[in-house]
Amino acid sequence: MIAVVTLEQARLRLRIDTTDGDADLQLMIDSATDIVIRHLKGAPLYEQELDGDGKPVVDGDGNPVYTEEFVPAIVNAILLLIGYLNKDRDNDKDHEWDENSLPRPIRAILNPLRDPALA
Numbered sequence: 001m002i003a004v005v006t007l008e009q010a011r012l013r014l015r016i017d018t019t020d021g022d023a024d025l026q027l028m029i030d031s032a033t034d035i036v037i038r039h040l041k042g043a044p045l046y047e048q049e050l051d052g053d054g055k056p057v058v059d060g061d062g063n064p065v066y067t068e069e070f071v072p073a074i075v076n077a078i079l080l081l082i083g084y085l086n087k088d089r090d091n092d093k094d095h096e097w098d099e100n101s102l103p104r105p106i107r108a109i110l111n112p113l114r115d116p117a118l119a
Contacts, residue, residue, distance in 0.1 A: 001030055001033060001034065002033065002037070002045065003033075004033050004036075004045065004070050004074065004075060004078055005029050005032070005033065005075060005078045005079060005082070007022055007025060007026060007029065009075075009079065010025055010028070010029050010079065010082050011025070013079045013082065013083065014082070014083060014086055025082075025086075028082050028085045028086060029078070029082060031085065032078045032079075032081040032082045032085060033078055035081060035102070036074060036077050036078050036081060036106075036110065039102060039107075039110055039114070040074070040110060040113060040114055041114055041115065042115065043113045043114050043115060044064070044066060044071070045070055045071060045074055046066035046067055046068065046069060046070060046071065047066065047067045047069045047070070047071055047072075048064050048065070048066055048067070049064075049065040049066060049067050071113065073109050073110070073112075073113060074110070074113070076109060077106050077109045077110050080103075080105060080106055080109070081102070081103075081106055084103055084106075
């Protein structure tokens with residue numbers, strides 16, 4: 001699995017000071033990453049490289065060239081989803097999860113990145 005978010009990033013976001021729950025937290029990271037990547041349905045995970053004028057760089061075949069940096073919105077969505085998974089470990093008492101949908105704040109972050117033809 002692609003490591004978009006580290007344990008350290010997740011601990012910082014959740015304000016966790018110990019490593020006692022790292023195995024459980026890693027499971028949440030892996031689950032959230034998988035959920036977000038599936039929701040994106042093939043959208044690029046990495047930032048597109050820009051030239052000195054701020055224009056997208058393409059290769060000789062006209063395909064976009066990507067950096068090794070993840071799109072910040074994707075990292076943020078995964079961290080936000082980890083927060084939901086941590087907060088609602090046994091139940092969705094606030095009914096923020098629809099049967100086949102992510103919580104609204106996460107959809108608001110990710111939907112602009114999706115290809116509408118694949119959604």
